[in-house]
Amino acid sequence: MLNAKPLVVITGASSGFGAEDAKLFNAAGYPMLLLGRRVEKIKALPLNFDNVLVDAVDVTDQAALAAAIRQAEAQYGPTDLLINNAGVMLLGNVTRQDPKEWQTMLDTNVMGVLNGTQIVLPGMIERQHGTIINMSSIAGFKAFANHAAYVASKFGVHGLSETIRQEVANDNVRISLVAPGAGETELLTHVTDASALKDYEAWKDTMGGLTLDPKYVAQTVKFIYDMPQEVNVREIDLAATRQD
Ligand code: NDP
Numbered sequence: 742m743l744n745a746k747p748l749v750v751i752t753g754a755s756s757g758f759g760a761e762d763a764k765l766f767n768a769a770g771y772p773m774l775l776l777g778r779r780v781e782k783i784k785a786l787p788l789n790f791d792n793v794l795v796d797a798v799d800v801t802d803q804a805a806l807a808a809a810i811r812q813a814e815a816q817y818g819p820t821d822l823l824i825n826n827a828g829v830m831l832l833g834n835v836t837r838q839d840p841k842e843w844q845t846m847l848d849t850n851v852m853g854v855l856n857g858t859q860i861v862l863p864g865m866i867e868r869q870h871g872t873i874i875n876m877s878s879i880a881g882f883k884a885f886a887n888h889a890a891y892v893a894s895k896f897g898v899h900g901l902s903e904t905i906r907q908e909v910a911n912d913n914v915r916i917s918l919v920a921p922g923a924g925e926t927e928l929l930t931h932v933t934d935a936s937a938l939k940d941y942e943a944w945k946d947t948m949g950g951l952t953l954d955p956k957y958v959a960q961t962v963k964f965i966y967d968m969p970q971e972v973n974v975r976e977i978d979l980a981a982t983r984q985d
Pocket residue numbers: 752753754755756757758759776777778779780782798799800801826827828829830849876877878879920921922923924925926927928929
């Protein structure tokens with residue numbers, strides 16, 4: 742049986758912005774597929790799990806991602822909103838950073854977005870309805886020291902989003918970007934370069950330590966989706982007021 746509200750798929754729902762998105766769409770009654778590698782963290786979120794599916798999926802594995810989405814669609818109907826949120830930021834100076842960290846960022850932040858997009862887009866085109874919201878960053882249009890591969894990945898998200906938007910605009914499918922500034926999430930916990938991390942913390946101090954509360958990012962995502970289908974909010978960037 743189809744739900745009154747359509748299926749929302751969120752990648753990287755186990756923490757940070759994705760977890761806040763999940764709370765907001767759950768409160769609004771949307772059936773959801775929540776994805777992340779740490780499913781126990783998703784299952785611990787304060788949600789009503791009546792119409793929520795949770796799956797351990799790495800977004801770099803397109804087959805696994807497709808299988809999870811198809812299974813959710815069999816239960817809740819076609820995906821109407823995909824939030825390509827999963828991402829990783831491994832700060833590091835390019836002279837000493839392990840290239841494996843560059844690969845992780847490019848695979849997750851760029852390939853992950855393309856993987857999810859390719860899975861849901863044909864159905865959206867066929868139905869002439871659907872929305873994909875890609876989580877980029879202010880680092881998607883502005884460079885920061887010690888962010889070379891991350892900036893490359895997020896500039897990539899900006900480029901691919903606008904390209905795909907142009908490709909599907911006539912099919913009534915929306916492609917949107919949210920580009921937040923620094924937010925209080927788990928993003929920095931994976932950084933291995935202590936010196937780059939110290940520089941980042943010093944930069945955050947210039948904002949009086951105040952960064953974006955993830956709930957405002959989720960509200961932005963919801964605002965974009967709640968616009969009528971004939972309106973594509975192409976991009977919103979938001980940051981703490983004190984961020985440079
Ligand atoms: P978090 O680290 O809190 O969340 C990242 C999420 O991505 C986690 O749920 C993680 O889940 C998931 N993830 C990471 N790698 C993979 C993978 N290979 N497969 C599946 N899921 C994965 O950080 P944020 O909430 O901050 O990050 C969310 C998005 O926002 C990212 O795209 C990030 O680049 C972007 N962003 C963040 C900013 C910030 O300052 N916080 C600023 C601008 C943009 P799990 O580990 O369970 O797989």
